[in-house]
Every structure is written in structure tokens, then in C-alpha cells.
Amino acid sequence: QPIVLLLQTFDIPPEQTRTPGPPLKTAAFVLDDDVHCGVCRWKVDGREINTELDPNYSFVEGNLLINNPHVINHGGVYQCIATNTFGTVVSREAKVEFAFLQNFSRKPRNMVSVREGQAVVLLCGPPPHYGEMKYSWVFNGQRSFLQQDARRFISQRTGNLYIAKVEASDAGNYTCAVRNMMTNTTVLSSPTPPKIEVRFPDTVHVSKGSSVKLECFALGNPVPSISWRRADGNPLPGKIKINHSSGILEIPYFRPEDAAVYECVAENSRGRNGARGRLVFHDVEHLHWVQTLKDAHMAIDANLQWECKAVGKPRPTYRWLKNGLPLTAQGRILVDSGTLSISRISLSDSGMYQCVAENEHGSVYASAELKVVASPPDFTRRPVRKSTLIQKGGEVVLECRPHASPKAAVSWWRGGQPLKDSERQTIMEDGTLRITNISKSDGGRYTCVARNQFGMSSSSGTLVVKEPTKIVVPPLSLDATVGQSLVLPCEVSSDSSLSPVFKWFFNGKPIDFIRQEHFEMIGGVRITNIQLKHAGKYVCMVHTEIDTVSAAADLIVRGPPGAPESLVVTDITDTTVQLSWGSGTDNHSPVTMYLVQARTPFSIGWQSVRTVPDSVPGQTTHAAVRDLNPWVDYEFRVVAINSVGVGEPSTPSKQIRTRAAVPKVAPVNVSGGGGARGELVIMWEPVPEEQQSGDDFGYVVAFRTLGSSTWIQTVLASPDASRYIYRNESIAPLSQFEVKVGVYNGVGEGPFSRVVRVLSADEGECVQRLPQNTHSTLLQQIITGHMITCFCCLTVKFTHGGKKKVLSYLILSYLNLS
Incomplete structure (x- = not known):
């Protein structure tokens, strides 16, 4: 099958292993989108390929085609050399190798004899080969391969077959089968003699990110079990894979922390054995660029410096190529590792340059073009500005930047006369003309003339001098009070040909007159x-x-003062507390006085409280609050006042409770009378909770018959009590009693109410009982919205002559809760 090395727009892979199959397509080097290969040549092992000497080679549009490749003639290192009008570059190297697998020797192998229950090793002894191999065994010529289990293990490193404990059913003919995974060819062996157990090397060097396998298989009867561990006692990482009944330990993505001594332990009922091997982290970092080259378009006589930098382990060395040929330091050219310097470049220095970084693991190439430009001055792209406006008394800068290679010498002209440096006029090093303290006489036409050895060019512009803009009525600093309105003026005088634009800023930010309603x-x-x-x-x-x-x-805006700060309550007694606070902002109007307010669970909102002094002056930040109720929860706040108005209140203080004290308020509206025969009914208005002054509040009811000096007293422990009935059958009807009601709490006894006279009940009988569910007019006026059940008795007294006198009405009502 032919091999094809393609010229494409990406790098050549460093190695290609060829087998029969599809053509090999290998990219040569990077070409920019706008650069095309003019002439492409190929080398193998440093020798230029000649298609006339070896007809197996042919070129197709810059690609190299190898027909009927041979192991001896066409294996090696290939490299492409590409040349066009810009210069020459070379590709990375591509290595072509051939995968193969030879046959086993046909020499028969000796028979292996072993006792049942013993262990045995059958050696594979693979023939010469190259490429990735897979080992299997065939038993008695069966079509399927021998399956591995707890007793049988096949090493993929040596191909040997291990049987830990031989059984009678294992007797037979064994054949080792070797398959080349790249050529997809398989060869079979003859039977092989036995050998002993598998061990892994004492030390294995593993590179970062690679995968490593350790093989361990033990022979024995009973069949040994195999386990793995790290000798340092650390647990095995979760990524580790253990296959084939624990015979293979695989560590993928090897990292420095995986380096350690690993131990394989085999044991059965007769004992244990172990094997150790050390995995050493081999710190290899593949070469890659951290700083590469960029194309340079430079003027003649300029100085060039290129620097390339690659990282890798071991540290790379550098060399430079120009148009594919080695570049050596001489004269104007200096080469210092990854730095190339060329002083006073000339047209002959134009071309393609390459920086090559390499170490024992490979090489990387960086390419760039040097284009040396030589041209006369040209103002086409950047002419002098046609018209420049400047205010009288100001400063102007007229630029002169023609395109020229080498750099042009610049001079300025006005009215046919060259300009020279003066107190107000300066020609800068870059050709810029600077004029200060502009006057009307400086207006006119200015011309920049540029010259180099290749020619001359000029460009002109006009300087127009205008009267400066002045603010004649500036805004004035003012004081204002909250709620007022005012105008800040801003009037200007400017050149009549100019249109001034006004902008206002507030505290550094533009004022939006559309969105900000106050402006x-x-x-x-x-x-x-x-x-x-x-x-x-x-x-x-x-x-x-x-x-x-x-x-x-x-x-400056004057307004009500800000809220006082850091309000603290101290020195709490039963009726007083001490307050202190910090002054807030006075908003440009001094604080004249402070108000102190308090709030309790019984008050409606905040209420002013009495202080010492009565009026707290603005210079004071403390006050005593007096006349508080004992045993009540209070919150306090302070409000500042100035000539503008009342400010915001401070943050409320933490809630405090005044100390308990003896009650000072006696019940009011003490009265009585009525009731049944033999009863003395006493009633009063309960003391409000905020005036009870402490816990365990109750009432002391005292009474005596008129004219008696001895008081009868009874104690009611309920703070809500408002009625007491004294029953004594010996009490005569309508007897007069003196009655008073006192108070007490956990601290002590308080005052009694004033003494009032109360009559005991009169005699009489219930002569009429009203039916149930009767709603009297009086009850309807008192209780509405509820269903009640009423019993009403009319009590009368029979007088002389048989007439009846109404003594009382007794109404019993029950609320129907359902």
C-alpha cells in the first residue's frame, strides 16, 4: 500500500508507523492563508529525495507519494522544505517505521510433565516483531482462546501462560497465539516448556500522565490469592484498576504522588510470598512555546531583535534558520540562544526566519517573515492637518509624520521661510512643531518638508487663531435653607464664530436636567x-x-439637625434614668435644644418625658429623666432642634425596665351596697398595670361598722380584683360600714383609698323570675354582638298595708361561647 506525505496547514506528527492499509497522510508545516508553496522539496535521513533514482517516490502537488514502500529502503526521518517569493521554511521531522510480525520457529517444543496440584508456566517466546502485540493461548486446537481465571493468567508483556494449580482437565496441547494489532496478522507457536512465576522490575520510570501496569502471578496449591498494597502504608488511589483476578495492577494518568514502592502479596493456607517494585516519577515536560515570533516589516537601517522561548524537560537548546538554512552569528548578526539581533538591516536581510527549540524528546519550530522596506517620504496616509483652530494665548502642536524608510529628516516652512527653534517655537525630535503663547500674528499656512535618500515630499495646513472663551459671570458660593429655591449663574464671552456648549456638574457628576427634577x-x-x-x-x-x-x-444648605447618635441608658432607678448621646450633624445651623421622648407598652406612640434640666440645651449631650413609673419597660429617643426646625429622632435605645418600688397609687371609685341578705358588697376601680410598681400586686380590703374602732381586713392576691363580698348572717339590713381599699406588691404595702360609707344588703325576696334567653334593653345596650342567657330576679319588701317596695334587681348572665 502506498505512503502519502501531505503538505497541509498543520504540523507533522513526530512519528508514523506504517502497516498495510489506507495511505499515510502526514502534514508537513504551517502555511499562512495568504502564502502558498512555490517549490517543495523532500529529504529522508538528511538526503534529498530524487525521484529518478528511486521510482517508488513521486510528487503530487507538493505531497510525497511512496509506492510499494519497503522496510529497508523507505523507513526513516522525512522533512519538507518549502520555498516561495518570501523565503524558505522547513517542516518538523516525521519518522516512518514499519510494523511487522515474523513466524514462530517450526522446531517442535518438548513435552511438559507436571503433577496434579502443582503449578506450571508455559513460555510463549514470541518471534521478532514491531508494533503493539496481543497474546492469547489455544487449548487442544479449539476455535476460542483460553479464558483467564483465578488459576490461569496470560502476561501481555511476555506472552507466558501461568497455571497456579494444575488439574487433570488441564492436560492437552497448548499453542501461543501472537497478534500484531497494527498489521492485524496472527502467528501460532509450538508447545513450550514450563517456567516459574511472574515478577515485575525492581524499578520502573514512569512519565507524567502516562499509564503503567505491574504484573504479578503466583504458583501454588491451593491457588494463591493475590493482593496489592503500597509499602509506605498509604491507601491505593481510587483510580487504580486491578484486573484478571488481581494479577495486573494499572495506574492511569501517573502523577508525582503515585511514585512509591508497590508490593504484590500472594498467600494461601501454606504461607505467603511477596514481590516489590519501585515506580519512579520521570519528570518529562513536552516542548511547547511560551513566546513565539511575529512578522516584522521594518525600515532599512533599523535594528531587529526577535526572541523565542520554549519550555520542556530537559531544557531545550535553540538554533536559527534563514530560508531553511542554518543562520550563524557574524558581523551585524548576533545569535544568543533564543534571541536573534540584526543591526542596521538591509534589503538582503529580508526572508523567512525560523527559531528551532529542541531536546532529546523532539523539537518545535516558530516561523516569521522579515520584510525590509525602503521608500521615499509619503504623506498619503497621514498628511498635516488641513486646518487647526487655536485660542489666542494658547498652545498648539502641528504633527508631521510621513511614511518613510529610512526615517525622513523634517523641516517646517512658513511664507517661503524655514522655521527655526525660538522661545515660542520648537521642532521636536519626531518632527512635531510646537508653538506656545499663540498670538493673532501666528495665524497662517505652515508646510512640513520631509527628505531621505530616496526622495522628498511635503504637506501643508492652516493655523486659525480665535479669541479665547471667558466666563464673565461665574456662579457664586451661596448659603440656602431647606425648601428654598435659587439660581447659580454662568455667563460667557466667546468668539462670534464659535458656539459654546454648557455643561453643569454636581460633585463631579454631570447633572441630568431631564431625570433630576430639582434642577x-x-x-x-x-x-x-x-x-x-x-x-x-x-x-x-x-x-x-x-x-x-x-x-x-x-x-451650603442649612436644615434641621441630623439624628443624635449612640444613645445610652445608665443609672436606672425606680423613677429615673440617665441618658447620654452623641451630637449628630447640625446641617450648618447650631442645635438649640434637645427633646427626650419615651415609649412603653401602655403608651400611644412616643411621649415627651420630664428631664433634669427641664429644657436640655443644645450644647449638652446628657440628661436625667424623672417621674417614671416603677417596674415598667421603657424605650427612649432624643430629638435635636435648631433654628430651621425639628430634626430626625435618634435610633431608639435598648428597652430597659425601671426598678420595682412600693405602690404609690390607691384604688379609686370605691363604693358598694346591694347584694343578698347578710352581705356587704365592696367595689373599686382596679389600679392600672403601669402603676402597680412591681410583681405580686394585690389589694387589702378593710371595713368596720360605723362607730367601731376596729378594722376588719382581707387580702385579695389578684391584681385584676375589683369586688369583694363579706357574708355574715348577723349583719342587719342596711347597716352602715366604713370601707377603704389599699394596695401592696412584692416590695411592700402602698396607700389606702379614702374612707367611704357603704350600706349592707336590705332584706327582701325574689318575687319574679324572668324567663331564660330574655334580652333586656339595658343588657342590649351594654353587651352587643353576643348571645347571652339571662336570669332576672325582682327583689321587693312588703310594707305596712301590703304594698311592695322594689329593693333591687339581680341579673345573672352567661355568655354562650358556642
């Missing part, structure tokens, strides 16, 4: 309903074709 452009800038956020620096910027001027003003 309006009316000659200057109008700010309506001024807020604190509008304080800052305002800049009016005026731009024309020739200049830009600006003026700035500061706006």
Missing part, C-alpha cells in the same frame, strides 16, 4: 425646593471647538 437650565442652573442632599460643589463647564473653560461654586 432646571435657565441661563444658569435653577435649583428648586432645595434639600440637604443638594449641598456640594457645582461646576459650570463651557466647551467650544478650540477651548474649554469652567468655574465652580459651593452651595
Whole structure:
């Protein structure tokens, strides 16, 4: 089958192994899209190929075709040399080798005798070959290959067959079959004599990223089991594969941490044996470029320096080629490893250059073209600017940058006279003309003349001097109060031929007059309903074709003070606390006083509280709050006030609870009367929770008959109690009693209410019971929206003459919760 080496737009692979099959297609080197191979030549082992001397070779459009390739005549290292009008480059080297597999020797092998239960090794002894091989064994001429199991193992490194424990059924004829995976050919051996167990090498060098296999097979009776481990005790990585009844250990993608001593352990009931081998990380880094070459188009007499850099292990060496031939350092040419320098380049230096980096593992090529340009001055691409506007008193720079190789000498002319350096005029090294402190007389036509050894050229432009732009009415710094409106003016004078453009900036950012509702452009800038956020620096910027001027003003906005900071509550007693805080911003108006406010679970919102001093001056940042209720949760805040208004309140303080104290508030509206015969009914209005001053709050009810000096007392432990009934059958109807109700809590006893007189119940009987579910008008006025069940008794007293006197109504009501 013919071999074809193709000239394509990618690199040649470093090695090709040929077998019968499709033609070999190997790329030669990289060609740019706009570069084509003019003449292509081929070399093998450094010798140029001559198709007349060897008719097996032929060229087809730059490609090399090898018909009927032969192992001896056509194996070797091939390289392509391509030449066109730009120069010559060479390709990477491509190695062509031939895969083969010879036949086994026909010499018969000796018979192998072994006792049942023993172990045996049948040697394959493969014939000469090249390429990847696969080993199998055939038993008694069967069509299928012998299958590996716990007793039988085939080494893919040597081809040997291992049987750990021979059984009677193993007797027969064994043939080793070797298959070349590239040529797809297979040869068979004769029977082979036995040998002993498989061991792996003591040391194996493995390169980064490659895959390594260790083989281990033991002979024995009973059949030994095989296990693997690392000698350093570390566990085997999860990526490791163990195949064929543990006989092969494979480590893919070898890394430095995989380097270690690995041990194969074989054991059965009669003992154990082991074999060790060390895997050593072989740090090989394939060559690759980190800095390559770029084409250079340079003027004659310029200096060239190219640098290429590749990395790899071992460290690469460098050599340079010009048009495919070695480039040596001489005269103007200096070669220092990966750096090439050519001083004062000439037309003869044009061509294709290549940097070659190589080490023992291969080579890489980098290519670039050097094009040396020689031309007279030319202003076609970059002429002098036709018209330049500049303000009077300003500075102008007129550029002169013709294309010329070598660099042109530049001079400037005006009115037929050459310009020379002066106090205001300077011709820079790059040919630029610089004029400072421009006056009206500097206006006119200027010409740049450029010369080199190949010719001369010129280009002209006009300088137009204009009056400078000035801000005649600048914005002024002002003070304003929140809510006011004002105008910052900005008026200019400028050359009548120019159109000034105004822009306003606030604190360095452009003002958007469309989206920002407080700003309006009316000659200057109008700010309506001024807020604190509008304080800052305002800049009016005026731009024309020739200049830009600006003026700035500061706006100070006075407003209500900011919120006080860092409010702290200390020194908590039963009725007082101490507050301290930090001053907030005064917004350009000093704080005149502070208000202190408090909030409890019983108050509606924030309420002002009494302080010491009564009015907290603006220079003070602390105050004592007094007249608080004991045993109540409080939050506090402080509000600052200045001449502009009331500021924002501070952040509320942490909630605190005042200390408990003896109650100071007695029940009010103490009354009584009514009830059944023999009862004294006493009623009062409960003390609100915020005035109970502590836990364990309750009432002390005291009463005595009128004229008695001894008080009868009873204690009610419920803070919600509002009624007490004293029952004693000996109490005469409508007896007068003196009654008072006191309070107490866990701290102590508080005051009693004032003494009031209350009558005991009168005598009478229930002469009328109203039916159930009766809704009286009075009840409907008191309780609405609920279903209630009522019992009503009318109590009367019989007087002389048999008349009835209404004493009371007793109404019992029950809420129907369903």
C-alpha cells in the first residue's frame, strides 16, 4: 500500500508507523492563508529525495507519494522544505517505521510433565516483531482462546501462560497465539516448556500522565490469592484498576504522588510470598512555546531583535534558520540562544526566519517573515492637518509624520521661510512643531518638508487663531435653607464664530436636567425646593471647538439637625434614668435644644418625658429623666432642634425596665351596697398595670361598722380584683360600714383609698323570675354582638298595708361561647 506525505496547514506528527492499509497522510508545516508553496522539496535521513533514482517516490502537488514502500529502503526521518517569493521554511521531522510480525520457529517444543496440584508456566517466546502485540493461548486446537481465571493468567508483556494449580482437565496441547494489532496478522507457536512465576522490575520510570501496569502471578496449591498494597502504608488511589483476578495492577494518568514502592502479596493456607517494585516519577515536560515570533516589516537601517522561548524537560537548546538554512552569528548578526539581533538591516536581510527549540524528546519550530522596506517620504496616509483652530494665548502642536524608510529628516516652512527653534517655537525630535503663547500674528499656512535618500515630499495646513472663551459671570458660593429655591449663574464671552456648549456638574457628576427634577437650565442652573442632599460643589463647564473653560461654586444648605447618635441608658432607678448621646450633624445651623421622648407598652406612640434640666440645651449631650413609673419597660429617643426646625429622632435605645418600688397609687371609685341578705358588697376601680410598681400586686380590703374602732381586713392576691363580698348572717339590713381599699406588691404595702360609707344588703325576696334567653334593653345596650342567657330576679319588701317596695334587681348572665 502506498505512503502519502501531505503538505497541509498543520504540523507533522513526530512519528508514523506504517502497516498495510489506507495511505499515510502526514502534514508537513504551517502555511499562512495568504502564502502558498512555490517549490517543495523532500529529504529522508538528511538526503534529498530524487525521484529518478528511486521510482517508488513521486510528487503530487507538493505531497510525497511512496509506492510499494519497503522496510529497508523507505523507513526513516522525512522533512519538507518549502520555498516561495518570501523565503524558505522547513517542516518538523516525521519518522516512518514499519510494523511487522515474523513466524514462530517450526522446531517442535518438548513435552511438559507436571503433577496434579502443582503449578506450571508455559513460555510463549514470541518471534521478532514491531508494533503493539496481543497474546492469547489455544487449548487442544479449539476455535476460542483460553479464558483467564483465578488459576490461569496470560502476561501481555511476555506472552507466558501461568497455571497456579494444575488439574487433570488441564492436560492437552497448548499453542501461543501472537497478534500484531497494527498489521492485524496472527502467528501460532509450538508447545513450550514450563517456567516459574511472574515478577515485575525492581524499578520502573514512569512519565507524567502516562499509564503503567505491574504484573504479578503466583504458583501454588491451593491457588494463591493475590493482593496489592503500597509499602509506605498509604491507601491505593481510587483510580487504580486491578484486573484478571488481581494479577495486573494499572495506574492511569501517573502523577508525582503515585511514585512509591508497590508490593504484590500472594498467600494461601501454606504461607505467603511477596514481590516489590519501585515506580519512579520521570519528570518529562513536552516542548511547547511560551513566546513565539511575529512578522516584522521594518525600515532599512533599523535594528531587529526577535526572541523565542520554549519550555520542556530537559531544557531545550535553540538554533536559527534563514530560508531553511542554518543562520550563524557574524558581523551585524548576533545569535544568543533564543534571541536573534540584526543591526542596521538591509534589503538582503529580508526572508523567512525560523527559531528551532529542541531536546532529546523532539523539537518545535516558530516561523516569521522579515520584510525590509525602503521608500521615499509619503504623506498619503497621514498628511498635516488641513486646518487647526487655536485660542489666542494658547498652545498648539502641528504633527508631521510621513511614511518613510529610512526615517525622513523634517523641516517646517512658513511664507517661503524655514522655521527655526525660538522661545515660542520648537521642532521636536519626531518632527512635531510646537508653538506656545499663540498670538493673532501666528495665524497662517505652515508646510512640513520631509527628505531621505530616496526622495522628498511635503504637506501643508492652516493655523486659525480665535479669541479665547471667558466666563464673565461665574456662579457664586451661596448659603440656602431647606425648601428654598435659587439660581447659580454662568455667563460667557466667546468668539462670534464659535458656539459654546454648557455643561453643569454636581460633585463631579454631570447633572441630568431631564431625570433630576430639582434642577432646571435657565441661563444658569435653577435649583428648586432645595434639600440637604443638594449641598456640594457645582461646576459650570463651557466647551467650544478650540477651548474649554469652567468655574465652580459651593452651595451650603442649612436644615434641621441630623439624628443624635449612640444613645445610652445608665443609672436606672425606680423613677429615673440617665441618658447620654452623641451630637449628630447640625446641617450648618447650631442645635438649640434637645427633646427626650419615651415609649412603653401602655403608651400611644412616643411621649415627651420630664428631664433634669427641664429644657436640655443644645450644647449638652446628657440628661436625667424623672417621674417614671416603677417596674415598667421603657424605650427612649432624643430629638435635636435648631433654628430651621425639628430634626430626625435618634435610633431608639435598648428597652430597659425601671426598678420595682412600693405602690404609690390607691384604688379609686370605691363604693358598694346591694347584694343578698347578710352581705356587704365592696367595689373599686382596679389600679392600672403601669402603676402597680412591681410583681405580686394585690389589694387589702378593710371595713368596720360605723362607730367601731376596729378594722376588719382581707387580702385579695389578684391584681385584676375589683369586688369583694363579706357574708355574715348577723349583719342587719342596711347597716352602715366604713370601707377603704389599699394596695401592696412584692416590695411592700402602698396607700389606702379614702374612707367611704357603704350600706349592707336590705332584706327582701325574689318575687319574679324572668324567663331564660330574655334580652333586656339595658343588657342590649351594654353587651352587643353576643348571645347571652339571662336570669332576672325582682327583689321587693312588703310594707305596712301590703304594698311592695322594689329593693333591687339581680341579673345573672352567661355568655354562650358556642
